[in-house]
Amino acid sequence: MVQIVSQTMTEAVIVAKEGLPGTIASPSQDTVLMDLFREYSKTLDKKNDKYERVYKASRDVTVRSKRVIFSMQRIPGLSEEERETLLGTASGDLRDIEQTLLKHIAMELRDEDPYQFVNAYTAGLQEYIEALSFHHFLLTGSIVSHEEVQRRLTYGPQDEAQAALVPLSVLVRPKEYILGVADLTGELMRFCIKCVSTADFDKCYQICDVLKAMHGGFLSLGYIPAKELYHKMMVFKSSLHKVEEACYSLQLRKSEVPADMLSDVFAMYDAEENSSTPLL
Amino acid sequence: MEKEEAMDITEAFATYGSCVEREAEVRECVQGIVKELEKTSYSVTTILERMHNAQGVQNISKICEECREELSKVSGQYSDLQSRVPPGEYYRYHHTFRATTQRLVAATCLVTYLQEARLAPHDEVAASMGLSTRREDGFHLDLEDYLQGALALTHDLSRLAINAVSAGDYARPFQIRQFLRELHGAYSLLYPKNELRKRFDELKYALKKTEEVVYNLSLRGLKPAETETSG
Numbered sequence: 001m002v003q004i005v006s007q008t009m010t011e012a013v014i015v016a017k018e019g020l021p022g023t024i025a026s027p028s029q030d031t032v033l034m035d036l037f038r039e040y041s042k043t044l045d046k047k048n049d050k051y052e053r054v055y056k057a058s059r060d061v062t063v064r065s066k067r068v069i070f071s072m073q074r075i076p077g078l079s080e081e082e083r084e085t086l087l088g089t090a091s092g093d094l095r096d097i098e099q100t101l102l103k104h105i106a107m108e109l110r111d112e113d114p115y116q117f118v119n120a121y122t123a124g125l126q127e128y129i130e131a132l133s134f135h136h137f138l139l140t141g142s143i144v145s146h147e148e149v150q151r152r153l154t155y156g157p158q159d160e161a162q163a164a165l166v167p168l169s170v171l172v173r174p175k176e177y178i179l180g181v182a183d184l185t186g187e188l189m190r191f192c193i194k195c196v197s198t199a200d201f202d203k204c205y206q207i208c209d210v211l212k213a214m215h216g217g218f219l220s221l222g223y224i225p226a227k228e229l230y231h232k233m234m235v236f237k238s239s240l241h242k243v244e245e246a247c248y249s250l251q252l253r254k255s256e257v258p259a260d261m262l263s264d265v266f267a268m269y270d271a272e273e274n275s276s277t278p279l280l
Numbered sequence: 281m282e283k284e285e286a287m288d289i290t291e292a293f294a295t296y297g298s299c300v301e302r303e304a305e306v307r308e309c310v311q312g313i314v315k316e317l318e319k320t321s322y323s324v325t326t327i328l329e330r331m332h333n334a335q336g337v338q339n340i341s342k343i344c345e346e347c348r349e350e351l352s353k354v355s356g357q358y359s360d361l362q363s364r365v366p367p368g369e370y371y372r373y374h375h376t377f378r379a380t381t382q383r384l385v386a387a388t389c390l391v392t393y394l395q396e397a398r399l400a401p402h403d404e405v406a407a408s409m410g411l412s413t414r415r416e417d418g419f420h421l422d423l424e425d426y427l428q429g430a431l432a433l434t435h436d437l438s439r440l441a442i443n444a445v446s447a448g449d450y451a452r453p454f455q456i457r458q459f460l461r462e463l464h465g466a467y468s469l470l471y472p473k474n475e476l477r478k479r480f481d482e483l484k485y486a487l488k489k490t491e492e493v494v495y496n497l498s499l500r501g502l503k504p505a506e507t508e509t510s511g
Contacts, residue, residue, distance in 0.1 A: 036401050037466040115371035174296040217293035
């Protein structure tokens with residue numbers, strides 16, 4: 001039995017190596033089949049390559065968006081002037097991401113069904129929305145709208161050279177927008193806690209208000225339709241909790257310590273504990 | 281000012297909520313039709329199962345005719361499905377009917393092989409289902425679905441090779457091996473990924489199994505003299 005198996009296995013190996021069917025087959029039918037599959041192979045590779053390119057670009061978007069977010073997290077405690085510079089750089093970086101990487105994705109998606117490739121670029125797009133909305137919030141104090149995001153990622157008219165009938169764009173589904181904004185909450189929490197330790201108390205209350213409004217939004221959805229969103233919402237709830245605690249203790253301390261000394265108290269706390277644990 | 285913000289966010293969530301709702305509605309509709317397609321697919325599989333019986337091996341052409349009749353329903357069902365999927369959103373709902381489509385492709389390819397001893401190409405299978413092969417035409421038969429579906433027939437064929445021997449048909453395993461070899465050669469031209477790669481492995485196992493059958497027949501001198509495709 002062992003012999004039989006080994007013999008048939010070598011037969012299979014030979015077939016695999018040659019990659020060709022038995023020589024006795026009628027050659028005409030054979031080549032028809034092979035020609036067909038050569039065509040299929042081309043089509044298949046074209047699709048897979050495109051997916052891969054979109055995926056790569058999306059990963060680059062993620063990396064660069066993360067950098068923008070980190071740079072903006074350094075803002076609390078900086079002077080007004082430094083803050084301006086940082087936000088200016090961030091704004092330039094975001095533009096750059098839009099005009100290079102995301103535009104590249106948009107070009108790949110031209111004349112395609114975006115849903116076919118949505119899984120390849122969803123992660124990068126979410127991270128980008130997170131960075132963009134964070135930046136937008138620091139500038140204006142409000143949450144960037146879905147329309148604004150889509151507008152930024154639509155490249156049609158200003159590009160005369162390739163004025164196509166269909167404007168070039170990366171499709172931003174409401175899902176990606178909501179998921180990106182859900183990620184923003186975590187950044188806002190971090191920013192808020194840092195603001196506490198650098199005595200930017202107005203910002204804390206402002207962030208707390210925005211987070212509460214977003215919480216209301218999440219609750220209005222009722223049933224959470226996407227698994228990933230459910231997970232993000234759990235994280236968001238704990239962030240909200242931390243921010244609320246921070247605002248609460250801020251208010252309490254205000255009554256016992258003069259306002260200008262408060263920051264020193266909190267700076268002490270901040271040094272003792274990790275800033276990610278709620279202040280008490 | 282703050283009130284406006286709050287409105288804005290609530291609105292965004294409302295948009296998302298209604299978007300999810302719409303998608304759920306369409307999906308439900310699509311799933312309803314997919315169930316019909318599933319029914320057809322199962323009844324074809326049930327008919328095809330008979331070929332593995334001792335009497336079935338002698339009656340393959342009759343079984344194939346019955347299958348063809350059942351499969352002729354598919355084209356109408358797909359045109360129903362087509363009307364439910366919004367234009368340009370084929371891949372949004374693709375996953376809901378993907379598996380069923382592959383099963384139907386497998387059945388169609390199997391019947392074509394049994395009747396004409398060849399692999400039905402992509403365009404032919406698509407046409408028999410009333411579909412296009414081009415994405416530009418909207419609703420179409422995705423190439424990967426075809427390739428995966430076509431591979432699924434290998435398992436059935438390797439089973440048939442064994443059952444044909446039991447039923448006293450010694451020529452069939454030789455033909456099946458030949459066909460599987462050709463198929464293997466053709467699929468070797470592809471660079472399969474993910475699911476398709478797994479299915480391709482199944483083809484190798486099916487081929488190996490059939491080769492064992494052929495080897496056992498040859499060893500015992502049961503190789504029919506008239507088979508030209510014995511290799």
